[in-house]
Each structure stands twice: as C-alpha cells, then as structure tokens.
Amino acid sequence: MKYFCSLLYFLCSLATLEAQGVAPPPSVTITNNALGPIDFQEQLNTIAFGSCNNQDKDQLMWKPILLNQPDLWVWLGDNIYADTDNMQVMAKMYHKVKSEPDYSKLREQSSIIGIWDDHDYGVNDGDKNYRKKQQSKALMLKFLDVPASDPVWKHEGAYQTYTIGPVGRQVKFILLDGRYFRDELKANPAGTPRYFINETGDMLGEAQWKWLETELRNSTAQIHIIGCGIQFIHDEHAFEKWANFPVARKRLLGMLAQIKPSKAMLISGDRHISEVSKMELPGLDYPLYDFTSSGLTHAYAGNTTEPNRFRVSPLVNQRSFGILRIDWSSATPKITMIARGLDNVEFFKIEF
Ligand SMILES: [Fe+2]
Numbered sequence: 001m002k003y004f005c006s007l008l009y010f011l012c013s014l015a016t017l018e019a020q021g022v023a024p025p026p027s028v029t030i031t032n033n034a035l036g037p038i039d040f041q042e043q044l045n046t047i048a049f050g051s052c053n054n055q056d057k058d059q060l061m062w063k064p065i066l067l068n069q070p071d072l073w074v075w076l077g078d079n080i081y082a083d084t085d086n087m088q089v090m091a092k093m094y095h096k097v098k099s100e101p102d103y104s105k106l107r108e109q110s111s112i113i114g115i116w117d118d119h120d121y122g123v124n125d126g127d128k129n130y131r132k133k134q135q136s137k138a139l140m141l142k143f144l145d146v147p148a149s150d151p152v153w154k155h156e157g158a159y160q161t162y163t164i165g166p167v168g169r170q171v172k173f174i175l176l177d178g179r180y181f182r183d184e185l186k187a188n189p190a191g192t193p194r195y196f197i198n199e200t201g202d203m204l205g206e207a208q209w210k211w212l213e214t215e216l217r218n219s220t221a222q223i224h225i226i227g228c229g230i231q232f233i234h235d236e237h238a239f240e241k242w243a244n245f246p247v248a249r250k251r252l253l254g255m256l257a258q259i260k261p262s263k264a265m266l267i268s269g270d271r272h273i274s275e276v277s278k279m280e281l282p283g284l285d286y287p288l289y290d291f292t293s294s295g296l297t298h299a300y301a302g303n304t305t306e307p308n309r310f311r312v313s314p315l316v317n318q319r320s321f322g323i324l325r326i327d328w329s330s331a332t333p334k335i336t337m338i339a340r341g342l343d344n345v346e347f348f349k350i351e352f
Contacts, residue, residue: 048073075144077116078118185244197246202245234308316341
C-alpha cells in the first residue's frame with residue numbers, strides 16, 4: 001500500500017511542478033519518500049533542527065542526529081550551498097544530500113519539514129529580486145517531499161505551517177520565508193557591518209504577514225515554534241539578521257505580544273555558531289527565546305568574542321545541531337533546548 005501511495009504522491013508532485021511551469025530538470029532523477037514526510041498524529045517528544053549543510057563537505061552530523069531519535073527534523077536554511085540560477089545544478093545538489101545514506105535513514109525514521117535561507121534560495125544574502133525564485137522553491141519543496149496538496153505550492157513564497165500531534169499535545173510550526181519577499185540591503189563599502197540597516201524595509205511581504213497573523217490567532221496548539229533562516233533577536237553582529245529591518249522585527253515582536261500564542265519560541269540558523277538569545281517582551285507572560293543552530297558541516301571557529309546582550313547560553317563555534325525535548329507531563333509543557341555536535345557531544349542545555 002505504501003508503495004502505491006508513494007507512486008500516487010510522486011505523480012501528483014510532478015503534476016504540480018508542471019502546473020507551475022517548472023518542469024523537473026531532464027537529467028536528474030527525483031526520488032520520493034515512500035511514506036511522505038510528516039506523521040501529523042505523532043506526539044512530538046524530540047525535535048531536532050539545523051542549518052548550513054554544504055553538500056560537498058562531510059555529512060557526519062547525521063549520525064549523532066540519528067542517535068537522538070528525533071520524531072521530527074527541521075531544516076532551517078542553507079540546506080545546500082547552491083548559489084546558482086542553474087536549476088539543473090541545484091537539483092543535483094539536493095539529490096546528493098537526499099542520497100546520503102544516513103540522511104535517508106533519518107527520512108525513514110522521522111518526519112521532515114523545512115525552509116530555506118540564502119544559499120539554497122540561490123544567491124548569497126539573496127532578496128526578492130532573485131529571478132529564479134519560483135523554480136528554486138519548487139526544487140526545495142520536492143527535496144522536502146512536501147505533498148502536492150499543501151497550500152505552499154499555490155501561493156508565492158515558501159512559507160509553511162504544520163500542526164503536529166494529538167489534540168491537547170500539539171506543536172504548531174510556522175516556517176517563515178525571509179528571502180522571497182525581502183527588500184534590498186545596501187552593502188557597506190567599509191565591510192563591517194556588511195550592510196546598512198534598511199530603516200523602512202520589510203522581510204515578509206504583506207501576504208505572508210497576513211497569513212502569519214491568521215495562523216497565530218486561529219491556533220489551538222499548545223506550543224508554537226516559529227522558524228526562519230536568519231536570527232530574530234540578536235541585533236549586534238555584522239551579518240544578516242532581522243534587526244537589519246527594524247520595522248519588520250518590531251512588527252513581529254508586537255504581533256507576538258498582542259496575540260500571545262501559547263508557549264511560543266523562535267528558531268534560526270545561518271550563523272555557523274549556535275546560541276540561545278532571550279528577551280522579555282512586554283505583554284508576553286513567558287520569556288521569548290531564539291535558539292540558533294548552525295552549522296551542520298562547518299562552523300565559525302574564529303568567533304570567540306562576539307557580543308550579544310541577549311545570549312543566555314555559551315557561544316558554540318563548533319559544528320552543531322539543535323534539539324528540543326518536550327515534557328508533556330505537566331499542564332504547561334516544558335521544553336529543553338539542547339545543542340549537540342559531532343560524537344553527540346553536548347554543548348548546552350536550557351529549560352523553557
Ligand atoms: Fe544564510
């Protein structure tokens with residue numbers, strides 16, 4: 001039966017690609033997950049996530065990830081280093097990661113969801129002007145085995161939401177697309193910071209903002225995990241961050257403070273470091289955490305002193321992935337944020 005479903009799913013997905021005018025590259029074999037990517041009824045006790053996975057570097061991190069037996073894996077961007085507008089080249093890169101034996105094991109054992117950042121979008125530090133964004137989106141959704149029935153196939157942009165778990169023990173994932181609609185950043189000729197702040201620019205675009213508000217307001221989930229490729233809270237470093245768009249960052253934080261979703265937290269990637277930032281948001285009766293996990297195949301080892309007034313964890317400058325362990329036994333579920341690396345070494349553990 002599962003093979004019949006797989007075949008049906010495969011054909012539907014191809015039909016969706018063609019309906020969007022995005023034919024699969026002729027010379028690339030596209031494989032599909034036999035069971036589909038998500039078990040929507042499963043109670044999530046262990047979630048793992050990560051970012052920055054260069055397909056040409058070793059893929060050793062899947063072994064410790066598998067050891068943690070995650071119920072769900074979340075890709076948080078730079079899932080491949082494509083940096084190209086050649087869709088055949090990009091498809092081959094996705095195929096390489098998808099063919100990795102240990103990642104294949106993870107696909108068999110765990111649900112998989114994800115969103116992109118810049119390198120897998122197609123251009124380093126890319127924005128709304130990338131001309132192949134529709135085709136690139138289709139390749140990412142194929143890589144993730146997103147079902148043809150998912151609304152993400154029909155709207156512009158790659159933002160997605162998934163509510164997973166039995167009623168009363170549900171986690172709602174809101175994956176924000178910080179690339180497809182992102183306004184331009186002006187490069188700083190001095191190099192540091194890399195860009196000037198865009199005082200009026202936007203990250204998400206109006207359609208995505210309206211969708212986000214609706215998804216938060218209408219949610220009955222017990223936990224909300226909001227993910228984006230780049231960091232939400234940290235506002236001091238020289239690279240890409242929500243803080244480069246202060247109007248958008250304020251709008252997001254204001255929306256959370258106003259709607260007050262049950263137990264919300266942020267997850268992010270991109271930085272080749274891992275850390276947890278924490279802020280108190282007036283109006284929210286719990287601290288807002290941003291758990292950054294990056295990178296899977298390479299790390300910013302020289303980063304030992306970067307200031308971050310919001311950091312409440314060690315600064316991890318080694319290859320790593322993130323884990324969220326959920327304890328459902330109390331009235332308000334508890335989340336433990338854990339950063340781990342090669343050989344499953346533990347870098348920190350923080351309770352929320
Ligand atoms: Fe990135």
